[in-house]
Amino acid sequence: MSDLQITGQNMTDMEVRAHADHHASLRLWLRLLSATTRIEDTIRQRLREQFGITLPRFDLMAQLEREPQGLSMSELSRRMMVTGGNVTSIVDQLEKEQLVRRQMQMTDRRSFTVSLTGAGRSVFSAMAQAHEGWVIELLAPMNESEQESLHNLLGTLKSGHPKFPKETP
Numbered sequence: 001m002s003d004l005q006i007t008g009q010n011m012t013d014m015e016v017r018a019h020a021d022h023h024a025s026l027r028l029w030l031r032l033l034s035a036t037t038r039i040e041d042t043i044r045q046r047l048r049e050q051f052g053i054t055l056p057r058f059d060l061m062a063q064l065e066r067e068p069q070g071l072s073m074s075e076l077s078r079r080m081m082v083t084g085g086n087v088t089s090i091v092d093q094l095e096k097e098q099l100v101r102r103q104m105q106m107t108d109r110r111s112f113t114v115s116l117t118g119a120g121r122s123v124f125s126a127m128a129q130a131h132e133g134w135v136i137e138l139l140a141p142m143n144e145s146e147q148e149s150l151h152n153l154l155g156t157l158k159s160g161h162p163k164f165p166k167e168t169p
Helices: 003-009 024-051 055-066 073-080 084-096 118-138 144-160
Strands: 100-104 112-116
Touching: 024 055, 024 118, 055 073, 055 084, 055 100, 055 112, 055 118, 073 084, 073 112, 084 100, 112 118
Parallel strands: none
Antiparallel strands: 100 112
C-alpha cells in the first residue's frame, strides 16, 4: 500500500460528501479536492519528517529559487497569496537559519529584497529533488499516458472558464 493510501485513510475524504444524486460536476470537484488534499498532506508530512520544514517555507524558497536576483516582500506575498505578515514570519525564520537574506532596496529604504543564500540554494536543491520524487511516486497509480490525458483535460478546464482569475507566476 502506498503512503498516499495510508495517509488518505487517516484524513477526511472530501469525496464522501458526494451522493449519486449530486450533479457530476460536484462529484468531480470533490474528487479533485480529495486527491489534491491527500497529495498535499503527504508532501507536507514528508517535508516535515525529512527536512524539518513546513510547506509554506518550502513554497517561499521555491519562489526565490526561480528568481536569483530576489523578490520584494510584497511580491512574495502576492505570489504565495498570503498576507505580508505571514511572509515576514517565514522570512524571519529562514533568515535565522541563514537560508535567505534580506537586502534593503536602494530605491525605497522601507522595502527589502529577499533572496536565497548559498546554503539556502543547496538545501532547497535537495528538498526539490526529493519533492519531485514524491510527486512522481504519488501519481504513479496512473501511467504516463493517463497523466498526460488528465493534464490536458485539466488544462481545458483551467483555460476554458472566463471567470477564473488570471494566473500568477
